[in-house]
Amino acid sequence: MLSRTADSLYWMARYTERAENTARLIDIGLQQSLLPGQQREAEASLAGMLGLAELLPIYQKKFGEVNPDSVIRFMVLDEENPSSIWCSLHNARENARAVRGQITTGMWETINSTWLEFLELCEAGLPLKEPGKFFEWVHMRSHLSRGITIGTMFKDEAFRFIRLGTFIERADSTARMIDLRFLDIETQDAKAGMLDPDDPEFAVREFYHWEAVLRSLSAFEAYRKVYRDTISGARVAELLILNPDVPRSIASCINEVVANLQKVGNGNSAETRRRAGKLAAKLRYLTLEEIGVEGLHLWLTKLLADIDDLSVRIRQDFLVL
Numbered sequence: 187m188l189s190r191t192a193d194s195l196y197w198m199a200r201y202t203e204r205a206e207n208t209a210r211l212i213d214i215g216l217q218q219s220l221l222p223g224q225q226r227e228a229e230a231s232l233a234g235m236l237g238l239a240e241l242l243p244i245y246q247k248k249f250g251e252v253n254p255d256s257v258i259r260f261m262v263l264d265e266e267n268p269s270s271i272w273c274s275l276h277n278a279r280e281n282a283r284a285v286r287g288q289i290t291t292g293m294w295e296t297i298n299s300t301w302l303e304f305l306e307l308c309e310a311g312l313p314l315k316e317p318g319k320f321f322e323w324v325h326m327r328s329h330l331s332r333g334i335t336i337g338t339m340f341k342d343e344a345f346r347f348i349r350l351g352t353f354i355e356r357a358d359s360t361a362r363m364i365d366l367r368f369l370d371i372e373t374q375d376a377k378a379g380m381l382d383p384d385d386p387e388f389a390v391r392e393f394y395h396w397e398a399v400l401r402s403l404s405a406f407e408a409y410r411k412v413y414r415d416t417i418s419g420a421r422v423a424e425l426l427i428l429n430p431d432v433p434r435s436i437a438s439c440i441n442e443v444v445a446n447l448q449k450v451g452n453g454n455s456a457e458t459r460r461r462a463g464k465l466a467a468k469l470r471y472l473t474l475e476e477i478g479v480e481g482l483h484l485w486l487t488k489l490l491a492d493i494d495d496l497s498v499r500i501r502q503d504f505l506v507l
Contacts, residue, residue, distance in 0.1 A: 191285055192347045192450075193505040198281035199335075199351030202297070205274035206328035207359035211235055211366075212261055213321040214402040216254055231366070232257045238366050239269055255314060262313045262320075271324060272308075275301050290338040293331070300327045346446045350500060353446070357439035358493050360403060364426055364436075365486040367399040368419070396422050403434045423482065424474045436489065437469040443496065450504065458499040465492055 215232045233252040236242040241260075244267070249256040264270045279301040286294050303323075307313065313320045332352070339345045396417040400406040403426055412429065413421050430437040444466045447459050477485045 189504060190506050191288055192343070193501075194281040194284040195288060195344055195347040196351040196500070196505060198278050198285070198297070199348040200355040201274045201278035201281065202328055202331050203352050203355040204269070204359070205271045205278070206325055207356070207363070208261055208269065208271050208274065209321040209324035210402050211359075211363055212257065213318065214367075214398050215257070216317055217398065229253060234366050234369060236260075238362050241267065241269060254317075258313055258317055263308060272304075275304050285344075288344045290334070292334045292338045296327075296331050296334050300331070303327075343450050346449045347504070349446045350443060350450070353439045353442040354493065354497050354500065356434060357436055357443070358490065358497075360426065360434050360436050360439065361486050361490050361493065363402055364399070364423070365483060365490075367395075367402070368423070368482055393417055399426075405432055405434060408432050420474060423477070427477070428469060428472060428474065430470070437466075440466045440469055447500075452503065455499075455503040458496065458503050461492075461499065462496055465496070 212232070212235070215235060229252050232254065233242060236245050236252070236257070245252070245257075245260050248264075249260060260267055260270065262271045265272055265276075267273060279297050282289060282294055282297040307320060307323065312323075335345070335348055339348070393416075396419060397406060399422055400409050400417070405425060408429075408431075409417065409422070409425055412425060415421075425432055425435065427436050429435050430441055432438055440462065444459070444462045447455065447462055451459055
């Protein structure tokens, strides 16, 4: 396969996944702002999201103080923000158009209609009027795109590059979302003076925070199936990082990266496959206690560097630089 074709397929998938992940992250911050006494915490969480994406200075220069409406304008509608949903869906459509001969008619029609419907929804003001409804629409269009891909694509190299793009992007996003949410909770615990765990207020606050983390990654029902018990931070981390049966867990994403790299491997990609396999093995045998010794934030920072290294190597081995 030509590297230019592989590049377009890979980035088409990454941008589609990025749009959904951005919607998930903003939606959770907005839902948190609706809880009693959580307005400031929600704004801090949105600021943390912008900081984690290295967008906070750009946002502040353009909008000033962080507030939900301005964040929606910046992360959904801003054509100059390369991480906005506008740019993600636009870039997904442009990459799909470049490789129409490599994808099915259903895939092209889905991605193209998603872009056109997005413009109509923006024109109608839905992202600002009913953000929850809009973000749900983004989720469903992303689900539809993946379903059409799996249900109609011949599983050749084109399919594998699409899957590589999806899971590299998802692994990166999951790690960032876990890091952001756990840092939020640690900061709020400190501000609350580390409430007594027996205090009813502590239990209620912890439940809503951890539930938000799980729902942001579509893992709430999975948590109930695995643990059938009170939600705790340690178990949330274990589920979202180490459980390979959770679709958005980091372990699951890296396993998919390894599997698809094996299908498209060439003479230049042996080191990339080795590093991906090493990371998958590490996640398979790692324990939560070992992560705790190093510290979750530091461990996730190193993990994000490993994921970025894989992304760079995939581009060097297969794609247009």
